[in-house]
Amino acid sequence: MSDETSSSPGGGDAVIRLRGVTKRFDRFTAVDGVSLDIRRGEVFGLIGHNGAGKSTLFKMMLGLLAPTSGRIEVGGQPVHGSAAREVRRGIGYLPENVALWDNLSGLETLRFFARLKRVDAAGCPALLERVGLGAAGKKPVRAYSKGMRQRLGFAQALLGQPRVLFLDEPTTGLDPHAIHFFWDTLAELRDQGLTIVLTSHILAELQNRVDRVAVMASGKVQALGTLDELRAIFDLPLTVQASLAAGVDAGQAQGFMAAWPPDLAGFAHAFDGQTLTLRAPREKKMALLRHLLAAPQVADVQVHAPSLEDMFFSEGGAGVAASAQNRPQSRPQTQQEAA
Numbered sequence: 349m350s351d352e353t354s355s356s357p358g359g360g361d362a363v364i365r366l367r368g369v370t371k372r373f374d375r376f377t378a379v380d381g382v383s384l385d386i387r388r389g390e391v392f393g394l395i396g397h398n399g400a401g402k403s404t405l406f407k408m409m410l411g412l413l414a415p416t417s418g419r420i421e422v423g424g425q426p427v428h429g430s431a432a433r434e435v436r437r438g439i440g441y442l443p444e445n446v447a448l449w450d451n452l453s454g455l456e457t458l459r460f461f462a463r464l465k466r467v468d469a470a471g472c473p474a475l476l477e478r479v480g481l482g483a484a485g486k487k488p489v490r491a492y493s494k495g496m497r498q499r500l501g502f503a504q505a506l507l508g509q510p511r512v513l514f515l516d517e518p519t520t521g522l523d524p525h526a527i528h529f530f531w532d533t534l535a536e537l538r539d540q541g542l543t544i545v546l547t548s549h550i551l552a553e554l555q556n557r558v559d560r561v562a563v564m565a566s567g568k569v570q571a572l573g574t575l576d577e578l579r580a581i582f583d584l585p586l587t588v589q590a591s592l593a594a595g596v597d598a599g600q601a602q603g604f605m606a607a608w609p610p611d612l613a614g615f616a617h618a619f620d621g622q623t624l625t626l627r628a629p630r631e632k633k634m635a636l637l638r639h640l641l642a643a644p645q646v647a648d649v650q651v652h653a654p655s656l657e658d659m660f661f662s663e664g665g666a667g668v669a670a671s672a673q674n675r676p677q678s679r680p681q682t683q684q685e686a687a
């Protein structure tokens with residue numbers, strides 16, 4: 349793959365550039381006019397409900413599926429056409445279910461994939477070490493656990509030192525230890541300059557580990573940005589929890605509630621006698637905190653910003669996509685802006 353990059357409107361280098369990408373299966377439109385820049389060295393999450401078009405978009409970015417219309421470039425080169433083979437050599441791909449042969453050992457499997465990818469197999473033992481399978485390289489794959497199989501799949505994606513990695517549901521079925529290991533490895537690769545695009549349905553796991561997220565629905569990218577940018581788009585309230593001190597009796601608690609300032613009225617969501625839960629707009633946070641911290645009855649205050657999951661399930665369960673369709677004009681980047 350060429351190391352050439354093109355600049356993205358949002359700043360930084362666009363390693364992956366999509367313009368007006370559409371995929372139709374007969375009369376059904378699975379991906380609908382997607383324009384997107386993915387920058388060098390970023391971890392980019394693609395989320396959305398089942399059937400939103402993530403895998404179809406993924407396959408097109410990998411050059412495995414031709415778009416009906418639109419243009420896709422990786423490293424400044426089209427992923428379809430005469431340069432496609434060369435472009436794909438710079439891409440690593442971990443499918444959701446890697447096809448492995450039970451009778452081959454981990455090392456034989458990796459060497460097999462190296463031959464398929466036409467890269468030097470001499471680095472296979474080191475790659476197995478890299479993913480934590482050094483000691484299991486000679487074991488047949490049939491003796492591998494789900495986590496070990498996933499690590500082996502990850503190793504084959506890293507063959508040939510790709511500059512761009514596509515990972516489809518990479519942590520599905522992994523235990524917490526394996527998930528931790530996976531994200532640590534990903535952070536190291538990212539620090540080495542790799543661009544990583546991944547899909548996941550596990551939003552809590554994604555939210556502090558990806559640089560930006562694209563939310564897909566009905567074949568379109570409905571919202572795009574960092575977690576903070578998405579929070580600004582959806583403008584959901586903060587949740588603030590104030591715990592009263594252990595010695596506060598019912599009368600003092602009542603006094604605390606009765607002395608509530610009128611300019612902060614309407615945010616109280618629940619009070620169980622010990623903990624007051626409030627939902628407040630972000631601009632009221634400081635006023636609310638000042639009041640709570642000055643109250644002698646309050647022993648502890650916790651503030652929770654809306655999570656990716658809160659946003660996804662916002663608007664009474666209609667989901668992030670429905671909310672994004674009605675998004676205000678002050679959003680970070682739309683498809684049109686990217687185009």
Ligand SMILES: Nc1ncnc2c1ncn2[C@@H]1O[C@H](COP(=O)(O)OP(=O)(O)OP(=O)(O)O)[C@@H](O)[C@H]1O
Binds near residue numbers: 376399401
């Ligand atoms: N080869 C195909 N022929 C016809 N329709 C297809 C084909 N591939 C995908 N689709 C349809 O395109 C839509 C998008 O599918 P896609 O697999 O991209 O969704 P997804 O977001 O990856 O979903 P999931 O989270 O379930 O993997 C779905 O309605 C699917 O049925």
